[in-house]
Amino acid sequence: MAPLKSLQQEYPLVDSVFQAFCASHGIFSVEDFLLYDVDVLISSAHKQSTSQRLNQGINQLLSIIDALHRPLLTGLDLLEDSKRNKHALSTGCQGIDALLEGGLRRGQLTELVGPSSSGKTQACLQFATTVAKKYMGSVIYLDTCNAFSAQRIAHFVGQSSDPVFNDQADHKPLQKVLDRIICYSVFSIFQMFDVLHQLEINLRSEMFKSDCQVRLLIVDSVSSLITPILGGSGPQGHALMISVGFLLKKLAHEHNVAVLVTNHMVGGDSGTCKPALGESWKTVPHVRILLSRDLESNTCTFSIIKHPSLASGRAASCTL
Structure with missing residues (x-):
């Protein structure tokens, strides 16, 4: 709003x-x-x-x-909307697409959680590259840690098996992809609200043309903006966190955008690690995926923690 x-x-x-x-x-x-x-x-x-x-x-x-207030919808209405609009976007990794039955679902908020250096940003960059080149749509990338890398985008484009994007005579394929990825450097929760509100206004006004619709919104990382405001005894930080979740899910549902956010891990009971931002945030994402990396083989494993239609514990591996 x-x-x-x-x-x-x-x-x-x-x-x-x-x-x-x-x-x-x-x-x-x-x-x-x-x-x-x-x-x-x-x-x-x-x-x-x-x-x-x-x-x-x-x-x-x-x-x-x-x-x-939107009118009440029946189960049949929701099913028809899902079939018509909430399609999956390929991630560019066959194993992950198979794990998620197609990839990142439009209309849903997917959270990628993992410890430092597990490959969360690399996954975001690969997913952004795939969506920009495969679906020829816009990707909005909110970079909160100065981690966005055009060089890595170029690397992923160069790895593409699509002949259109390997033909250097075809109007600079890398430039096509980079033109479709719109990156914002965001360093506070209030900056993020400003960007998201403006994005909502632009989507409502159909600023993005039909051949370049926003397909994917990435926030890397949402926890780096929210964690600093959760300290203290006041409720404001918690309220802002819930507002962020509400707005991201609203953008996803009303404009058929796939939303991907990253979150870090913190120490839990008995020395185990758990996703940051606490129990209240845990209810926000539709899908939660745990990312871990084997440093020796450089293999990343994606495991489902939470999903509305798939069993938890399923996993797939790939190299980023």
Whole structure:
């Protein structure tokens, strides 16, 4: 959902005065408004000299949210939508595609978890390359660790068995792929919200042409942005984390985009490792995949931790 300032032109009640009032309560977007206690906000508005106008603004936001509610869907509706729109995107690795019954599913949020140096970024780069060249669509890549490498993209393109992309006379195949991968350097959770909100606006306005639709959204890594805000005793960090998950899943479902995020591992009970971000985040991804690497053979193993239709524990290996 949009920042409040983007609503002013269409909804005059959400004016600068109302936005300033909301900002004083840490509310800058519709998501922030949804997470805030409306009764507390109304009570605070009553204490202001412009209380009537502020209450009208609150009611205006509530009506906007009501209008955005999608109609209830039957199981048959969901099945038809899945068959028609939620296709799988190949990862470029036959073993992983077989493991996931086709690859990364459009409309779903897939999380790739693994320890440092397990190959998470390499997997993201290979998947981005495959989608950009095979489906001729756009890939949005949110790079939070300065890890994006055009050189690795070039390497993966050079490994392609597709003759179209190995024919150097065919209008520079590497340039075609790189033109379709749109990379943003994002170093804070608020920057990420700005990028995602703008992406949502662009998708709604059909800014991306039909022959270059956004197929894949990658966040590498989501945990590096969320972990710093989870400290302290306040609830804000947790609320922001849930908002990120909600927005990513909303983009995936409403615009038929495959979303891939990476997450690191932290120490758990009895010295074992577990995915970071805790129990609340665990419910966010549709699919969770554990990535591990054998340093001697340089083989990466992908194991299903969570999947809506496939059994946990299944695994496949490949070399990145």
